Amino acid sequence: MKSNNPIPSYINKFKGDVKKRLNVIYKIISRQLPAATKTFAYQMPTFKGKKNLIHFAGYKNHIGIYPGPLGIQYLQTILPTAITSKGAWQIPHSHPLPEKEMNQLCQWIKINYE
Numbered sequence: 700m701k702s703n704n705p706i707p708s709y710i711n712k713f714k715g716d717v718k719k720r721l722n723v724i725y726k727i728i729s730r731q732l733p734a735a736t737k738t739f740a741y742q743m744p745t746f747k748g749k750k751n752l753i754h755f756a757g758y759k760n761h762i763g764i765y766p767g768p769l770g771i772q773y774l775q776t777i778l779p780t781a782i783t784s785k786g787a788w789q790i791p792h793s794h795p796l797p798e799k800e801m802n803q804l805c806q807w808i809k810i811n812y813e
Contacts, residue, residue: 704737706744707725710757716792720757725744727802728753732805734748742756748812751767753765753805761790761792762789763787764788764801769811771788774788774800778800
């Protein structure tokens with residue numbers, strides 16, 4: 700049976716470490732938000748419940764995670780050194796992936812939005 704999930708095709712367009720990092724993020728979000736629909740919104744992989752829960756995307760110098768403004772406020776309480784803006788979290792490729800905090804953020808999203 701063919702999957703309607705477009706996210707693996709998106710990730711496979713990347714190479715090397717960026718592809719590996721995107722796969723780790725994808726697996727964390729999938730594990731933490733199993734009931735979410737996997738789709739695309741704003742040209743990014745998106746996990747959707749009653750509304751868009753979280754997006755992520757790969758870029759030349761970083762990975763962007765988009766949990767919305769309230770998600771960013773929560774992230775700043777668990778990872779004050781995170782590079783953030785109003786609704787975005789940038790993880791430079793030169794930094795290790797903060798997997799623990801990714802898991803915590805997804806758990807917060809599940810409790811508050813799913």
